[in-house]
Amino acid sequence: MTTVSGLPTYSEFVSNPEPAPPRPLKRWPFVLIIALGAILVLAPIVTGMFPRAVKGEAMIDAFEPYMTRSSIDGYRHDLHVLDDARTNVLTLRQNGQQPGSFDRVDQFVRDYPEINYHMSGMIGAIDDNRQNYQKLAEVPPFGTLPWLFALPGALLVGAGVLGYRRAQAGKQAVVWRSVAGLAALGLIAVPLLGGLFTASTAAQPLINDLRPILTHDEVRKLQGYFVTLVAADGELNSRYTAAVRVAHPEADLTGINTLETRWQPMTSRFAALIGAMNDNVRNFDAVVALNESTRPLGFGAFRGLGFFYLVPGIFVLAATVEGLRLPSRVLARSAASRDAKSPGGARK
Structure with a gap:
């Protein structure tokens, strides 16, 4: 059977065109x-x-x-006790009640203003930043x-x-x-x-x-102060008070005696703080470096x-x-496809 040239074949009526690939x-x-x-x-x-x-x-x-508030108040009270002991020694000297020379006590009397200045500054800096520290401690x-x-x-x-x-x-x-x-x-x-x-x-x-506080130089300076205090207390306890009592039984040793009763807990607290500072100098340097990384x-x-x-x-x-x-063209294509498949669209 021959087909008439120019007329569409049956296959052209029933064949489905290939779907276009999705855009x-x-x-x-x-x-x-x-x-x-x-x-x-x-x-x-x-x-x-x-x-x-x-x-x-x-x-x-x-x-x-x-x-903490209690910790800072404790350190300040300790410094006050040291200051009272020094004042006690100076009063005994002025009253002529210090028998002889005591090198370690003399060094304590001479150096304590500097010691008090630096340690008070350190405690003050900690106190001023308690709230800042608390905010950082509360983050993840x-x-x-x-x-x-x-x-x-x-x-x-x-x-x-x-x-x-x-x-x-x-x-x-x-x-x-x-x-x-x-x-x-x-x-x-x-x-x-x-x-x-x-x-x-x-x-x-x-x-x-x-x-200014968390540096190796500052920690070494604080450790040196601590050595001075330990040496002075040892001489006050072993020689100084005994010599004063023998020479002047009526002498007032209240400030020195208070230092002796507070000495053990005081040294424990200061040693712990200085130790924590020494252990965290590098940690602090790392925090500073991290902060400066976006400078x-x-x-x-x-x-x-x-x-x-x-x-x-x-x-x-x-x-x-x-x-x-x-995209708008995809929405338009989808709408046209739905219209073509609907009965109304077929009649059109």
Whole structure:
């Protein structure tokens, strides 16, 4: 059977045309998610935040016993006791009641104004920063902060890559958008629930006030003062008071006697504080280095810490929502397809 040339064949009536491949959906939101995720992963690595944050956490924990009202009042009372003992010695000298010369006591009398000046300044700096310290102590443990950058960042990179591939294939990638959205909400929650914005204003004053104190030179100076006090107390207790009592039984030794009754707990407290300072000089240096790591941007790292979580979180959340919006041409194609399949559309 021959066909008439120029007329359509039967197969042309019944054959279905090949469906057009799906057009890619928006991919730039996933590019943004990948970029932000990579920044979040790299930032704590580049700034050395992982080891430095751990050292900062160790320093905060170590100074907790010395940042209380009762502890500071105790140190000030101890200095007052030392001052009264020195005044007692000076009074005995003026009254001619000190028999002979006592080298260690003389050094204590001579050096104590400097000792009192430095130790009072140290206690004052601690007292002035009790509230700043408390704000920092209430944030999530410092050692976890870099992980709260890196882990959401890794999730964003993975979700961004996989979501990009789905969008390239013309699919919505709802699962990967959801993963990115959850990571974004986590980033937003860290500063809001963790008190980072409150703590950001506390870090710089604390660093400024402790910087002159937490140095190896300053700790060695305090250790030298401690040696002077120990030597003076030993001579007061072993020779001085006995000699005064023998030569002048009526002499008033109230200040010296008070020092003797308070000496053991006093030395224990001062030794603990000086030991904590000595152990945390390097930890403090690490905190300062971490804070200075963003100085080229014009601010300290602690000042911007809350925003380092909040801003990427907001951008990622916006990207996930934007990516769900279909392009106008896709909406028009979908509407035309629905009309064609509807009975009314077929009649048209």
